[in-house]
Amino acid sequence: MESVIEIAHLKKSFGSNEVLKDINLKIEKGENLVVFGKSGSGKSVLIKCLVGLIDPNGGEITVLGKNLNEVKGKALNELRKKIGFLFQSGALYDSMTVRENLEFPLRDLSKPKEETDALVLEALQNVGLEEAIDKMPSELSGGMRKRIGLARTLILKPEIILYDEPTTGLDPITSKEISELILAVQKKYNTASIIITHDVECARLTANRMMILKNGTAAAEGTFTELSQSNDNEIRAYFQ
């Protein structure tokens, strides 16, 4: 199998706060990796390192064959277009309509208008929110914002998607819909994903493999069944 992300000996601290100590991780094409970890354990920091939003203090990150320590400027932007990032907060552009939000990532590609319109429509159909196209983000509910955020992430047809808590703060039914959406995207576009979540149900549905982040390292790795039936009480506690 071909791996799309390779992380070796990744370290990151903020001042004296050592957040990531020694992370080693490989993700294969088409694979969903779910990451569990307590609040503040550095999950968001980990995926922000993968897109160069946070500069690590040490270690190597290779994404789609490119070493992140070496790509800069234009090449980094090219690489970033192949990675989708769903922010914990959705991060919709407040001053733009849903349509403009979705068109924004496409702006550098200078596609003809019909093609842009078709892509916007496809992305909205994927998340089942075609009717929201002319709304402003402030008019959307929390769950709708998450789904529009997801649509904006999908519009560039990324090879890798990083989901930061896609279901947090949503009711169980909407959560399930989002989890199924993640699964559908994986099937449809054969993307590799890292999914950060606290939601056991979401993990059960989407995970091919799981990792538990604790004290800056991977405390455990395995499938959902392996970890949820672990002999270690501390590991099992994440699944209650």
Place this chain on the structure above:
Amino acid sequence: MISSLKIFFEEAGTLTHFTLRFFKELFIPRYEFKEFIKQAYLIGYKSFPLIAVTGFIMGLVLTIQSRPTLMDFGAESWLPAMVAVSIVREIGPVITALIFAGKVGSGIGAELASMKVNEQIDAMEVAGNNPFKFLVVTRIAAATLMLPILVIVADAIALYGSYIGCNLQGDVSFPLFFLQVIEKLSFADIFPAIIKTFFFGFAVALIGCYKGYYAKNGTQGVGEAANSAVVYSSLAVFIIDMMAVQITNLL
């Protein structure tokens, strides 16, 4: 003491870097022309009513306040010319720039800070869209070009206010007022005064963008950014004005 010096120099360093990045990104394509126009509309056109009202009051009040002193010297006929010179050289540009700092500087600071706090700037960054170009370059360019226009408008309205002021207690016909003003105003009054407003506009937007772009996380960061944008850009207006006076005197 040492640590606050260190913070000062660090801040000066990032601000310099920020400024240089503006000039670099201003000239390399792609050009965000559409967003520039939108910002010029929001920054320039939307500030127009406020600037017009303050300009009018400025001219009117200055005229009314100057009259008694000039009357003591028996120089009442100098009123239009004297007020015109003060407005065009100094009061028009500086007051307009300060109002601009209060409205536009704080607006930019708060807007970018809230985009930063809500990870919208990060989202542009990770999508490979250059947020600096889209958000910062357009706003600074728009403010730099709009403030001089606003100042010219404010000056004109202030002079009209002054004409009304002259007629409250005296009697000057508009042609006479106009002639007296034109006679006294030279190119050397107008030109440097307009040139410095480009720098005022640049400084206000630069500081607003800088404070917003590097806002600390949390809602508190938004308030702080808006507040310090106004404080520092007003200060910058005075400092630039002082330097401009020195330079014009040398010439």
